[in-house]
Amino acid sequence: MELFPGFESRRVRANGVTLNVVVGGSGPPVAMLHGYPQSHAMWHRVAPRLARHYTVVCPDLRGYGDSSKPRGLPDHSNYSKRVMALDVVELMRKLGHGSFHLVGHDRGARVGHRLVRDHGRAVVRSFTAIDIVPTLHAFESTDMAFARAYYHWFLMLQPAPLPEQMLGPLLPQAILAGSALGGHGLKVFSKAALAEYVRTFADARTVHATCEDYRASGGIDLDHDRADLGRKTDVPTLVLWGSRGTVGRQFDCLASWREVARHVSGRALDCGHFAAEEAPSETLAEVSAFLARHTPAAAPSTPLKRKPR
Secondary structure, eight states: OOSSTTOEEEEEEETTEEEEEEEEOOSSEEEEEOOTTOOGGGGTTTHHHHTTTSEEEEEOOTTSTTSOOOOOOTTOGGGSHHHHHHHHHHHHHHTTOSSEEEEEETHHHHHHHHHHHHHGGGTEEEEEEESOOOHHHHHHTOOHHHHHHTHHHHHHTSOTTHHHHHHTTTHHHHHHHTTTTTTOGGGTSOHHHHHHHHHHHTSHHHHHHHHHHHHHHTTHHHHHHHHTTTOOBOSOEEEEEETTSHHHHHOOHHHHHHTTBSSEEEEEESSOSOHHHHSHHHHHHHHHHHHHHTSOTTOOOOOOOOOOO
């Protein structure tokens, strides 16, 4: 595989969908969840190096990349972070991992937050959230500066089919030009990764599915988050954010995460939103150090399992 040398590509049925995933390395398992408008390819500068010491699993989330893209339900519940989190739990179980470390960026970190909420330390050994604050906190803190920077949130959560009709013809070229990636264009992202993002977002089903992801975030996900108010998670949590990104400018990241988690550490990285691609060495160093602190010295190696049928 060009982007993930030494990794194996698999198709795994989990929670009623088929997830496209790459798996590599050996050691304690780590699931890495991507953001928007990306796929598992966003980890290509971090995952192969992390796989020297860990079994690294990078799936395409439901609706993204080459994973299943079911039509959204009227209440958008099949794109709730609760359902997407269960996809990941069942995927990891099918690969032989009942518990694992969890790393998420952007949308993947939102899925990760719900996974931690719903499954706790029995499943999640540690959680790293990259460049987000919790969804409920973000919506309840919205002001003009946030709305301008995150305008796509409020467009994509509008009822179908208007967002799909507006975005469908534009997204592939907007990604390639960089306007859908924070204006970075080819300066930050590898040509191979960009080609993957463009390819998958040329599929109208991806556009619809990702709009459903955002509709769920502005609806049913908030219901789930409000139901958890006052209950903090015990999973060790690392929070990283870009010092030059909207999240870093707009929020007190550590304070926002300490509202929902008991054990929070972290810092800003010298980059914008896309830390794993803009500052891969710095991202890897922080994640590796955190995983090492929360991996028992005698943790057994977890070899690659036979491909599920």
